[in-house]
Structures are given as structure tokens and as C-alpha cells.
Amino acid sequence: MTMDDTPFPAAREAASGAPVAEADLHAYVDRQLSPARRGEVEMFLSIRPDDLERVCDWQKQNDMMRGLLGPAVDERLPLRLALRPEASSWPWRSVAAGVLVAVASAAPAWSVRGWLDAAAMRVALAVPATADAELAGFAHRAAVAHVVYSPDMRRPVEVGAEQEQALVTWLTRRMGAAVHPPALSLLGYELIGGRLLPGDKGPVAQFMYGSASGQRLTLYVTREIAGQDTAFRFAKDGPVNVFYWVEDGFGYAISAGTNRDELLKVSQEVYRQLKPA
Amino acid sequence: MRARDEAEIVACMPGLRRYARGLTGDRDRADDLVQDTLERAWARFSLWQRRGDLRAWLFGIMHNHFIDRLRAQRSRPQDAAGGEIAELPQRAMQADRLELRDLDRSLQRLPAEQREVLLLVGVEELSYREVALALGVPIGTVMSRLSRGRERLRIELQGREGIEPAVAKMQLVK
Numbered sequence: 238m239t240m241d242d243t244p245f246p247a248a249r250e251a252a253s254g255a256p257v258a259e260a261d262l263h264a265y266v267d268r269q270l271s272p273a274r275r276g277e278v279e280m281f282l283s284i285r286p287d288d289l290e291r292v293c294d295w296q297k298q299n300d301m302m303r304g305l306l307g308p309a310v311d312e313r314l315p316l317r318l319a320l321r322p323e324a325s326s327w328p329w330r331s332v333a334a335g336v337l338v339a340v341a342s343a344a345p346a347w348s349v350r351g352w353l354d355a356a357a358m359r360v361a362l363a364v365p366a367t368a369d370a371e372l373a374g375f376a377h378r379a380a381v382a383h384v385v386y387s388p389d390m391r392r393p394v395e396v397g398a399e400q401e402q403a404l405v406t407w408l409t410r411r412m413g414a415a416v417h418p419p420a421l422s423l424l425g426y427e428l429i430g431g432r433l434l435p436g437d438k439g440p441v442a443q444f445m446y447g448s449a450s451g452q453r454l455t456l457y458v459t460r461e462i463a464g465q466d467t468a469f470r471f472a473k474d475g476p477v478n479v480f481y482w483v484e485d486g487f488g489y490a491i492s493a494g495t496n497r498d499e500l501l502k503v504s505q506e507v508y509r510q511l512k513p514a
Numbered sequence: 515m516r517a518r519d520e521a522e523i524v525a526c527m528p529g530l531r532r533y534a535r536g537l538t539g540d541r542d543r544a545d546d547l548v549q550d551t552l553e554r555a556w557a558r559f560s561l562w563q564r565r566g567d568l569r570a571w572l573f574g575i576m577h578n579h580f581i582d583r584l585r586a587q588r589s590r591p592q593d594a595a596g597g598e599i600a601e602l603p604q605r606a607m608q609a610d611r612l613e614l615r616d617l618d619r620s621l622q623r624l625p626a627e628q629r630e631v632l633l634l635v636g637v638e639e640l641s642y643r644e645v646a647l648a649l650g651v652p653i654g655t656v657m658s659r660l661s662r663g664r665e666r667l668r669i670e671l672q673g674r675e676g677i678e679p680a681v682a683k684m685q686l687v688k
Contacts, residue, residue, distance in 0.1 A: 260657050263664075267635050269642065294668045299636035302536065302621070305614045306637055309535040309544070310528040 257281040262288060266295045376472050376481040379457035379490030382434055382443055383477055387453035387492075393445050394430030404431050408442045414487075416458055418444040419510040424503055426454055454493040454500075456507060462488035469504060471497065480504040484512065523555055526572050529638050533573065536633040537580055539622040547583070551576040573634060573648040584626055620670040628663030631656055 253273050264270045265278045282289045386393055396404040401418070408416045411433055418428050426446035434441045438461040446454045462483050472479045478500050481490035489511065491504050530551060534544035554575050621629055627649075634645045635656075642660075646653040 259661060263635075263657065263660055264642070267639070267642075291668070295664050298617075298632070298664060298667055298671075301614065301617050302633065302637050305617055305621075306532045306536045306633075309532045309541075 253277065262292055263295070266292055266299065373472075375459060375462055375488050376470070376479050376490050378441070379455070379481065380472065380477045380479050380492050382441075382457060383453075383455040383479075383492035386432070386443065387445065387455060393453070395432035397430040398428040400430075401428065408433060411440050412442055412458070412460060414460060416442050417511075418456070419507045421446055421454075421503060421506060424506055425449065426452075426503065429453075452493065452495055454491065454495070454503065457488075457490040457492065459488045460486060462486075469501070469508075471501075473497070482508070484508070487511075522568055523552075523559075523572065526569050527552075529569070530572055530576060533633055533638055534576060534580075536621065536637060537576075537626075537629060539618055543583075547576060547579055550579045554579070567644055567647065569638075570640065570644040570647040573638070573640070573644075574650065577630060577649055580626070580630075616671065617667075620667055623670070624663055624666060628659050628666065631659040632663045632667065635660060 254277070257278055261270065261274065261278050262282075265275060265282075270278065282292060396407065398404075405415075405417055408431060418431060421428070425448050427448075429445040429447050431442060431444045434443055439459070441461075442458045444456040444458070446456070448454070465483065466485065467483045469480050469482050472481070476494045477492055478495065478497055479490055479492045480500055481488065482504075483489075489507065491500060491507060493500050493503070495503075527548070531544065531548050534547040534551075535541065538544045538547060551572065555572055558575070621632070624632070630649060631645060634640045634648065635642070640648065642653055642656050646656045649656070
């Protein structure tokens with residue numbers, strides 16, 4: 238074998254029994270060979286110590302590069318990347334930028350990756366076709382926001398419950414109306430904190446609660462739903478159950494992985510507390 | 515744009531971010547690159563229409579932005595090498611951390627076209643075909659860049675063993 242600068246002729250894997258070329262050695266390192274060809278390359282390497290050494294060095298390069306760059310996946314994105322709702326010509330874009338922050342800060346990000354993908358898809362399929370489109374869209378965004386932020390153990394909220402007054406002031410100012418997190422301690426859920434999310438037409442508040450057993454529950458509050466008050470509606474798929482309703486110009490959605498009865502109990506309590514006096 | 519498409523793009527983001535870091539060797543520049551890629555992806559998504567692998571498409575967008583930035587940088591040479599030296603830690607580091615630091619600097623000294631292939635293949639684990647798709651070059655070109663890049667990196671890393679970093683740098687930089 239020689240290491241010259243000519244491009245490899247092998248555009249795809251060489252047929253079984255063909256002489257081992259340098260392209261095969263790279264493909265061996267990168268695990269892009271069929272098991273049969275892999276065995277042939279191993280036979281070849283067993284009698285070629287120089288090539289074996291080179292292959293080992295290449296493997297080590299891959300390992301080191303992964304070690305060097307792996308941590309970048311877990312680092313938090315700067316805010317300038319995340320919040321650009323005003324430039325949005327497409328409602329999902331700003332949400333997705335927020336989602337990006339969550340993915341980048343979720344730990345361990347690689348395990349979250351496939352799960353988030355699958356979960357978001359299931360949620361997407363759960364939107365009831367018969368429901369009013371706008372209302373369904375709002376419940377859907379609530380469910381996606383729940384799926385995205387609730388597994389984030391390091392930073393599930395922007396402002397923690399220890400600064401509840403500041404949280405309320407901030408959200409009220411941004412939402413343009415008084416927004417308070419209901420107290421759910423009696424039902425076993427403590428406020429973790431809240432965050433502001435971009436919605437379809439305006440900002441959305443998300444409050445997160447946690448139970449002693451680690452169950453997460455989110456309350457999503459939006460003012461972008463125009464129209465009539467509605468009764469409780471329920472949407473469900475896979476891990477996420479959502480109760481949602483509209484009251485006095487506010488849309489509320491409660492999402493959690495708990496069962497429907499438990500979630501209904503919470504929803505009734507939230508409804509009771511938030512209903513204008 | 516459906517939620518499913520959006521979820522697929524979002525699922526590619528950790529890899530895009532890691533790739534950008536490897537390409538630029540700098541956190542801020544990497545995040546700029548991710549931001550540009552994301553914006554372009556959203557804007558152009560309707561043009562993609564599932565005609566190929568989404569990951570390769572996204573890495574392709576990042577490749578184009580990266581090349582644009584390289585060209586812009588070359589016209590401002592005072593910026594080109596900035597930062598690298600200043601980022602070196604002053605305190606003693608453990609050997610494996612130093613080794614990674616060496617690797618980072620060696621990677622940044624590779625020609626950009628070789629660095630791209632090494633990262634896409636070795637870290638992002640794209641197939642050679644996907645890399646060819648993302649970079650818009652024949653698969654033979656991918657293989658030759660891979661070969662040259664790996665050999666050059668091998669020599670650089672071997673050459674560093676037992677040599678003081680400053681001396682090694684002088685010997686290795688052309």
C-alpha cells in the first residue's frame with residue numbers, strides 16, 4: 238500500500254475478496270464496512286503491522302476528537318441565539334430557537350436527542366383534528382414546550398420560585414396582564430419557577446412544578462387565544478397528557494406525564510385559583 | 515412547516531453545534547455559525563422537501579456559511595490567527611487535557627477542507643456518501659481529503675510528543 242495523493246477510485250465498498258485498499262482501512266476505522274469485508278480487512282491487518290499502527294492512530298484521532306468536542310453539546314447557548322421572535326416570519330421559528338436552547342442545555346444531550354425527536358412527533362400527531370385549529374395549535378405548543386423543558390434538570394426555568402415576586406412582575410409586564418402561578422402544594426406540586434416563551438402571536442408564560450417523586454407539570458398561559466371561553470378539553474398521546482381551556486381571554490394548558498384523573502384534579506384547582514374573582 | 519420537520523431539525527442541532535466548534539475552534543464563532551445555519555435552514559426549508567438526508571443538508575448549509583466566513587476572514591488577515599494564543603491556559607493542566615489542547619490546535623492548522631471531512635466522518639459519523647453530499651464534492655475527493663487530513667494530523671500529534679509546545683509550533687508551522 239502507498240500513501241499517495243491520488244483520489245481513491247473506490248466510491249463504494251469493494252466486493253468481497255477484492256484486494257484491501259486504503260479506502261477499506263478508512264472505512265474500517267469509521268465502521269462503514271459490511272461484516273464480511275470487515276473480517277477480510279482484519280485478516281489483512283493481522284499480517285501488516287505498519288497498516289495496523291496507522292489504523293490504530295486513526296481510531297485514536299476519532300476518539301480524541303470526540304473527547305475534545307463532546308462537551309460542546311452540553312454548553313448553554315448565549316441568549317442572542319435564542320431570542321429573536323421579532324424577526325419571525327414564521328410562528329414556529331422563535332419557538333424552535335427556544336427549543337434549541339433546551340436541547341443544548343439538556344443533559345445528557347445525546348440521550349435526550351432521539352427521545353425529544355420521538356416525543357415531539359408523537360405530540361404532533363396527538364392534536365385532535367376535530368378541535369378548533371387555533372385552540373389545538375395552542376395546546377400543541379403547550380405540550381411541545383412541556384416535552385422540551387421538563388426533562389431539563391439543570392435549568393428547567395428562567396426564574397426560580399425563590400424569586401417568585403420578581404417572576405410575577407416580569408411575566409406580568411411582558412404579558413401585559415397580571416399573571417400569577419397558582420399554589421399547588423396541597424396537591425403535592427411545588428413551584429420550580431417560570432419562563433417566557435414565544436408563542437404564535439405573542440409571549441407565553443410557562444410555570445413549572447415538581448412533585449417529591451420528580452414528576453414535572455407545566456402550566457402554559459397565553460393571551461393569544463381570541464374568542465369564547467371553553468370547557469376543559471383533553472388531549473393525550475404517549476407520555477404527555479394536556480388539559481386546556483380558555484377563560485376571559487387567557488388560554489391555559491396543563492401538561493404532565495401523570496394520568497388523566499390526577500391531571501384533571503390539578504386542572505380544576507388551577508381553574509379555581511385563576512378564575513377572576 | 516410541520517412540527518415533525520421542526521423536531522427533526524432540532525434533533526440535529528447538538529451535532530451542528532459540535533461540528534461548528536470543531537471547525538472554528540472558538541465558541542463565539544461557532545455559535546455565529548450555528549445561528550446562520552439555523553436561520554438559513556428555516557428560510558430554505560420548503561426548498562429541501564425531503565429530497566435527501568436532512569443531516570447532510572444541514573451540514574451542507576453550515577459548510578457554505580463556513581466557507582463564506584473563511585473568505586471574509588482572509589481579507590482581514592489581522593483577525594485570522596487572533597485568539598488562539600491568548601486562549602492558552604496559564605495554569606498547569608493534566609496531561610490528557612493538554613493532549614486535547616494540542617489536538618485542537620493541530621485541527622485548526624489543518625486545511626479547512628480536510629478538517630471538515632475529518633470532523634464529519636470521525637465525530638458526526640456521517641457516511642462517506644453523506645459527507646460528499648454535504649460538501650458538494652465527489653466521494654473520491656472526500657476519501658482523499660480524509661486520507662491527507664488523517665496523515666497530517668498523525669504526523670503533527672506524533673511530532674509533539676516530548677517536544678516543548680513553542681518549539682513544536684515553530685517546526686510545524688510552515
